Amino acid sequence: MSQTTFYILLIVVLLAALLTMAAGLIFLERRLLALWQERYGPNRVGPFGLLQVLADIIKLLTKEDWVPRFADRPVFVIAPAIILVATMLSFAVVPFAPGLCVADLNIGLLFFLAMSSLSVYAVALAGWSSNNKYALLGSMRAIGQMVSYEVFMGLSLMGVVAMTGSFRLSDIVAAQERMWFVFPQFAGFAIFFIAGLAETRRLPFDLPEAENELVAGYHTEYSGMKFALFFLGEYVGITLISALIVTLFFGGWYGPWLPPVAWFIIKTLIFISSFILLRGSLLRPRYDQLMAFGWKIMLPLSLVNLAAAGAAVLLKDH
Amino acid sequence: MALALAAEGPIWPLGVYFVLVVVLAAGILAFSYVLGQRHRQQATDVPYESGMTPTGGARLRFPVDFYLVAMFFVIFDLESVFLFVWAVAVRELGWAGYVEVLIFMAVLLAALAYLWRSGALDWRASGSKPAPDKERGQ
Numbered sequence: 411m412s413q414t415t416f417y418i419l420l421i422v423v424l425l426a427a428l429l430t431m432a433a434g435l436i437f438l439e440r441r442l443l444a445l446w447q448e449r450y451g452p453n454r455v456g457p458f459g460l461l462q463v464l465a466d467i468i469k470l471l472t473k474e475d476w477v478p479r480f481a482d483r484p485v486f487v488i489a490p491a492i493i494l495v496a497t498m499l500s501f502a503v504v505p506f507a508p509g510l511c512v513a514d515l516n517i518g519l520l521f522f523l524a525m526s527s528l529s530v531y532a533v534a535l536a537g538w539s540s541n542n543k544y545a546l547l548g549s550m551r552a553i554g555q556m557v558s559y560e561v562f563m564g565l566s567l568m569g570v571v572a573m574t575g576s577f578r579l580s581d582i583v584a585a586q587e588r589m590w591f592v593f594p595q596f597a598g599f600a601i602f603f604i605a606g607l608a609e610t611r612r613l614p615f616d617l618p619e620a621e622n623e624l625v626a627g628y629h630t631e632y633s634g635m636k637f638a639l640f641f642l643g644e645y646v647g648i649t650l651i652s653a654l655i656v657t658l659f660f661g662g663w664y665g666p667w668l669p670p671v672a673w674f675i676i677k678t679l680i681f682i683s684s685f686i687l688l689r690g691s692l693l694r695p696r697y698d699q700l701m702a703f704g705w706k707i708m709l710p711l712s713l714v715n716l717a718a719a720g721a722a723v724l725l726k727d728h
Numbered sequence: 729m730a731l732a733l734a735a736e737g738p739i740w741p742l743g744v745y746f747v748l749v750v751v752l753a754a755g756i757l758a759f760s761y762v763l764g765q766r767h768r769q770q771a772t773d774v775p776y777e778s779g780m781t782p783t784g785g786a787r788l789r790f791p792v793d794f795y796l797v798a799m800f801f802v803i804f805d806l807e808s809v810f811l812f813v814w815a816v817a818v819r820e821l822g823w824a825g826y827v828e829v830l831i832f833m834a835v836l837l838a839a840l841a842y843l844w845r846s847g848a849l850d851w852r853a854s855g856s857k858p859a860p861d862k863e864r865g866q
Contacts, residue, residue, distance in 0.1 A: 413737075413738070417737075417738070417740075417741040417744070418744070420741070421741060421744055421745050421748060422748075424745075425745075425748060425749070425752065429752075470760070471759060471760050471763045471764075472763050472764065472765065473760075473764060473765065474764050474765045474766060474767060475760045475761045475763075475764030476764075478773065478775070479773040480773065480775060480785075487757065490757075491750075491753040491754065491757060494749075494752075494753045494756075495749050495750055495753050498749045498752075499745070499746060499749055502741075502742050502745050502746075509737075511737075512741045512742060512745050513737070513739055513741050513742035513745070514737060515739075515742070520812070540775075540786070541775060541785065541786045541787075542775040542776060542777075542786050543775070543777060543782075543786045543788065544776070544777070545786070546786045546788065546790070547790075550790055550794050553794070553798075554793075554794050554797045554798075557797060557798065557801040558797060558800075558801065560801070560805065561800075561801060561804045561805050561808060562808075564805075564808055564812065565808050565811060568811060568812060568815035569815075571812070571815040571816055572815045572816075572818045575816060575817070575818070575819055576816065577816060625776065625778065630776055631775065631776060634760050634764055635756055635757065635759070635760030635764075636757065636760070639753070639756060639757075697851060698850070698851030701797070701849070701851050702849060702850070702851065705800070705840070705843075705844075705849045706844060706849060709804070709840065710837060710840065713833050713836065713837060716811060716815065716833075717829075717830060717833060720814075720815070720818050720826055720829065721826065723818050723819065724818065724819075724822065724823060724826055727819055
């Protein structure tokens, strides 16, 4: 197989896998939440309700593709596309196994941080262009939250970078052959996990779309497939954060017996499930508590963690 | 260390991937535009506000705290970029670089402490900033 065919094949498989994953996660989330809340969840369409997702997609595709008269038309249409494109692009730098990566950039981690920042635009533009009060409030909250948590999201990863000496994700995985970075960098892992929750706007950080006070936040006026694109973006985002936690802190593809890709997928699925479990078990904080937590606790903590990591690296070397 | 953007393999797959992702997003939007229903009713063109008739537009004035957060973000994110650069070269820079970064971090934390003390990090409903506890008691 030539190199060109290999990459084309990889890209097509990756796109198909991501879409299946995002759709499958909707089913998985509903079933798992149901399990933890002692009910059945979707179990009518197909065996075990597996075809529920297909039914949902058909329903969403035939729903009205509505652009409100009062909305800013081009921005309103582009906003949901931005979130999907930004989150999916990040997967280009994630190494699934040795050599199995769309583009193993030497600035892979920076590329991910840049792309995850871009999804703020989707939320901001969606809320503003909707010209709806709920949407505006939701998007303002989302911007404040995502922007605040982004500051230390990057900082929390620098401990790992200091230990590896590279932004390339495959180098970072290779450096974990003997020991996963979660052990020396547990604080970094915890901070990144929390920041990741806030960046994907998942419960307990789903204040931007808090249903019982803001209807649906920034996507109040969206319907049909545009509405679904926000959810596709959210689920791809969860997969992305889980995949990065695995890559950066849990040894990526390393593991005994099974092939590397299998280990990567298993570990990622464990973190995706923990995202869903958190949704099923935690309460939503107040907005001022959320912001205070980010700026007053997480930011100083991530700086201290980075200073400690740098000292540890130097002590080991000199 | 090479300064240019470099990948272990070729770099063109990133371009192909980007194009395909954009095509996918555009395709989903176009597909639902073709398949979707159309309808017009009395309240179709009214913003949703829980069934109430909306008063005024959504171009409201909102709390200045959001603007403050945006400013803090610019300040702190920019400063963290300098730390990114240091993190990737910890070993090359050695202890001298480490001490310099500690001073830099101290400045950053001092700025944070100042913001904290001046109350800029405390989120309150606009127009209801309560007086400090000491004064309220008197």
